[in-house]
Amino acid sequence: MKTTKNYFPLLAVKLAVLVLLAETAIMGVLPFLGIRSALLENTADAVLLVLVVTPFLVRWALQAARMVGEEVEASRRQLLDIIEFLPDATFVIDSGKKVIAWNRALEKMTGVSKKEMVGKGDYAYAVPFHGERRPIIIDLVSGQDTETEKRYKYVKRTADGTLYAEIFVPSLYGGKGAYVWVTASPLRDGAGNLYGAIESVRDITERKRAEEKILESEDKFRNLTEKSMVGVYLVQDGVFKYCNPALAGIFGFELDEIFGKKGPKDVVLPEDWPIVMENLRKRSDGEVESLNYGFRGLKKNGEVIDVEVYGSRTFYDGKPAVIGTLLDITGRKRMEEALRDAEERSRLILKSAGDGIIGVDTDGLILFANESAQDMLGWKFEEMRGKRLHPLMHHTRPDGSPYPVQECPMYEAFTLSKESQVDNEILWRKDGSSFFVIYSARPMIRNGRTEGAVITFKDITERKKIELEIRTLNAELEVRVEQRTAELRSAQERLIQSEKMSAVGQLAAGVAHEINNPLGIILGFAQGLVKRLKENDPAGMPLRSIERETLRCKDLVQELLIFSRSSKIEEEDLDINEALGGALSLIFARARTQGVEIVRELSQGLPTIPANKGKIQQTLINLANNSLDAMPAGGTLTIRTALSLKRPGHVEIRVQDTGHGIPKEIQPRVLEPFFTTKEVGKGTGLGLAVVYEIVKKHNGSLEMESAEGKGTLFSIFLPIKAAKAPSDRQPTP
Ligand SMILES: Nc1ncnc2c1ncn2[C@@H]1O[C@H](COP(=O)(O)OP(=O)(O)OP(=O)(O)O)[C@@H](O)[C@H]1O
Ligand SMILES: [Mg+2]
Structure with missing residues (x-):
């Protein structure tokens, strides 16, 4: 674009028209050739020249001008083409602020086509960016405008008049918006005259976002480290x-x-x-x-x-x-140290505990065993770890029967969370031996959940042994107490008996003593009278009766005197068999009449014993009489003598019959003096009492066995060696 200077000379209109034509035709070429000034200086001289040369000049000039114009146009188009294909969105305005270039990148960025924009003035180029006609950065090329500058993030102006600015434009890319970096430069001709301006708009959104991100993360990291x-x-x-x-x-x-x-x-x-x-x-x-x-x-x-x-x-x-x-x-x-200390201490406590302590999980697998447990069981912890407790050491009961795990209280501690204390079970050692334990099984609970169980146990084998000993001792003691009680009872019975005897004895002795003398006188006179009786004397029968009954009385008195403590028994070395033989002859006759067979089983070679022959014979007679009384319809009477097996050092005399026996209820009483079951006049009840008294005076003993309907056995034990007679109480005066 070039400015054209027109001027109007005041001379001939023709010439003026011609010159105008020429001037116009060569489109401002002449000034460059210096012709215009020549014309101005000497118009009159030049008129002819002009008239002559003009046709040629015009043709030539026109030709030249056309050539120059074409060149200029080509270079202009080339420039526009370059602008057109610049990668940055770019537009150019002329000095009248009309758009003369609007490239593809800008079309893409703004959505406004070149066609729509080229030739437009009055800030039309601001609309695609800001939606209104107002000055933008490109307008600042020609001068300052703080109001406009303020709209940009920052504006920088260089010495050559180029402006840089950054701004976010929301309307770009169909409303997507973009951060843009704007560069606006003035366009000047060789003389430095401003003939337009160019602005390129670079999309820096991506870079900006990356920057923001970096800033953001920088911020984040700073925050992170600061806080x-x-x-x-x-x-x-x-x-x-x-x-x-x-x-x-x-x-x-x-x-x-x-x-x-x-x-x-x-x-x-x-x-x-x-x-x-x-x-x-x-x-x-x-x-x-x-x-x-x-x-x-x-x-x-x-x-x-x-x-x-x-x-x-x-x-x-x-x-x-x-x-x-x-x-x-x-x-x-x-904290770690404190924890380590606490742990160490707990471990020490567990280690030092005298009781065995074993922990199991909810499957009954051994988690822990302290030193005492290891010592008692003979297993090292490493050998027990992870093994099931019950099959390992609790599989069999004390009686040898298998112990089902479902019945095991240790098992119930972690399956049913049940606590128990048991003192009658055994645990099995590694070597197959077992020992009695008292144990308690308790569930191991954490946060309300059973996580296993803890079993603490003590070896109570010693205690059990002592218990057993005590039990045996108790049993023995009971037996002994029973024995002793029985002994005492019999001693008591004997004592009662002997008390009775002594009471009766004292009475009897007194009576006998008093009666003995009168009886002697009665007997003496009766016997004297009997001697002097004549044949058929009517007093014969009464006198003989007096003599007979008096003799009976004397016998009775003699028997009573046996109970007298003062009555001494004269002892001799007695051959028992011989003495008994003599006595038996006295009962043969009666036995025969009753049909009683007498069996004699007298041991030969018995030692002699210190005894009174008459008294021993009397015992046999009394016992035999009782037996014959008990066998009115016959039977067997057996007399045995022997060295006693039951009481070593004694000779045993046994008198056994097959009579009616003694009813159980009266057995305790038969030894009592005057106890009889016989009708009045038939028995005095002194027979057995006298036997007992005689045996006692010989330091012997008497036993009785009787079964009703079967018969009775009396056994007399007499010591072979003379023992010191028990110190008898002296009769009271
Ligand atoms: N062998 C026997 N079989 C059955 N009962 C007996 C026998 N021996 C003794 N008895 C019973 O014991 C009682 C007492 O006996 P014990 O000899 O002391 O007196 P008794 O025979 O009745 O009279 P006594 O002997 O003075 O003439 C008897 O009455 C009799 O009931
Ligand atoms: Mg009798």
């Missing part, structure tokens, strides 16, 4: 080139006291500095990429803390550096 509890640092040349507030806080510093001023050496306990220094060096030199270790830190106030770092090598300002994180683990360490 982190973990200390974050970057160390270079022995100084914290970066550190976050947490790092400063860990060492008791304000951030600005440490940032860029202090270095690791200021916060590490001198003893640990060599290690830290070496580790920093290793990372800085690239010997190791990263390191994780702990050391003792030194706080500003001198307090020593435990820290742990994780650092890696990095580059900062083009030089190697160490970047990392740091944690104050003093509390954690202390």
Whole structure:
């Protein structure tokens, strides 16, 4: 585009028209050739020349002009083509602010075609961007406009008048919007005259978004490190080139006291500095990429803390550096130590417990067994671990029968969460032996859930043994007590008997003593009279009766005198068999009349015993008489003598009959003096009492066995050697 200068000379209109024509035709070429000024200087001289040369000149000029015009046009089109295909959205306006170029990229960006826009003025080019006609950056090329500048994110103007600005344009790309970087430059001709302006609009949305993202993430990371509890640092040349507030806080510093001023050496306990220094060096030199270790830190106030770092090598300002994180683990360490202590203590308690302690899980698998349990069972924990408790050591009951796991109280502790205490079961050792235990099984409950069971047990084999001994002793004691009671009872019975005897004896002795003398006189006179009786004397029968009955009385008195304690028994070395033989002859006659067979089984070679022959004979007679009384219709009377097996050192005399026997209820009474079942006049009830008394005086004993309807056996035991007679009470005067 070129400006054309027209002028109107005041001379001949023809010439003027001609010149005008020529001027117009050559479209401003002449001024360039310097012709115009010549015409102006000497118009009159030139008129002829002009008239002559004009046709040629015009033709030539026209030709030249056409050529120049074509060239200019071509270069203009070329320029427009270049603009057209520029990758940046670009448009050009002329000095009248009319759009003369609007390229494809801009069409794409704004959705407005070249056709619609080229030739438009009056800020039409602003509409696709801002929806209204108003000055935009391209308009600032020709001058300042603060109002317009304000609309941009920033505007920068260079010395050559080019403007740069950034703005977000929401309407671009069909409303999608885009961040754009705008460059507007003035277009000037060779003389520096402004003839238009060009603006290119570059879509920087993507870059912008990336930038935003970077900023955002930078922000995020800054926030993260600023607010982190973990200390974050970057160390270079022995100084914290970066550190976050947490790092400063860990060492008791304000951030600005440490940032860029202090270095690791200021916060590490001198003893640990060599290690830290070496580790920093290793990372800085690239010997190791990263390191994780702990050391003792030194706080500003001198307090020593435990820290742990994780650092890696990095580059900062083009030089190697160490970047990392740091944690104050003093509390954690202390807690760990406390925990370790507590654990150690619990372990020690479990280890030292005298009771066996075993833990199982919910499958009954052994999780734990303390030392005592291992000692008692003979298994090492490693051998028990993970094995089922019941089949391992609780499979069989004390009686040898199998112990079903479903009935096991230990099992119920974790299946039914049931607690139990048992003291009559056994556990089995590794060597196959067993021992009695008292155990308690309790469920192991965590947060309301049963996680297994704990069984504590004690070996009570010793206790059981003692219990058993006590039980046996008790049983023995019972037997002994029974025996003793029986002995006592019989002793008591004997005592009662002997008391009775002694009472009766004293009475009888007294009576006998008093009666004996009168009886002697009666008998003497009766016998004297009987001697003097004549044949058929009517007094004969009464006198003989007196003599006979008196004799009977004397016998009775003699029997009664037996009970007298004072009555002494004269003992001799007696051949029992011989003495008994003599007595038996006295009862033969009666036995025969009753049809009683007498059997004698007298042991030969019996030792003699210290005894009174008459008394021993009397016992046999009394017993035999009772037997004959009990066998009115015949039977067998057996007399035996023997060395006693039952009572060693004694001779045994047995008198046995097959009579009616003694009813059980009267058995205890038969030895009582005057106890009789016989009718009056037939028995006095003294027979057995006398036998008992005689045996007693010989330090012997008497036993009786009788069964009703079957017969009776009396056994007399007499000591072979003379024993000192029990010290008899002297009769009271
Ligand atoms: N062998 C016997 N069989 C059956 N009963 C007997 C026998 N021996 C003794 N008795 C019973 O014991 C009682 C007492 O006997 P015991 O000899 O002391 O007196 P008794 O025979 O009745 O009279 P006594 O012997 O003084 O003439 C008898 O009455 C009789 O009931
Ligand atoms: Mg009798």
